[in-house]
Amino acid sequence: MTQAGTLTRADLAESLHRQVGLSRADSARFVEQILDKMCGALADGENVKISGxxxxxxxxxxxxxxxxPKTGVEVPIAPRRVLTFRASQMMRDRIVGAG
Incomplete structure (x- = not known):
């Protein structure tokens, strides 16, 4: 990882390069294609589920x-769409086991 505790696109591409043997350019392109597909689905209002x-x-x-909170004045908060992430049970078990 490039920064303490931060996994980047470049880290994912480098991992693909090392573990799968794709060229660095193909690995970076592959990561971008996956992220673009996920972003497109979310932009279209679809949820994205990655098993495990x-x-x-x-x-x-x-x-x-x-x-x-400073003034105590009430203000309307506009309706909005939010993105949340819910970890799978397998992921939660791995995180708890690693701690």
Whole structure:
């Protein structure tokens, strides 16, 4: 990994290069294609499920009233779409086991 605790696209491509034997350029292109496919599906309103890893889920949040913590003034919060990630049970077991 390039930074402490951060896995980057370049790290994924380098891992593909080493473990699968693809060229560095093909590995980088492969990683980009996967990420583009995932982004496209999410942009189209689809959830993305990767078996054994987890699910990226889109949720629509309705309008609500929030409060400015400094002033206490109530302000409306506009409806929006949010992206959440839910780790698979296998992933959760691996994370708990690693800690």
């Amino acid at each position: 890893f987890g699910t990226f889920v889109l949720r629509d949040k309705g309008e609500r009233i929030g409060r400015n």
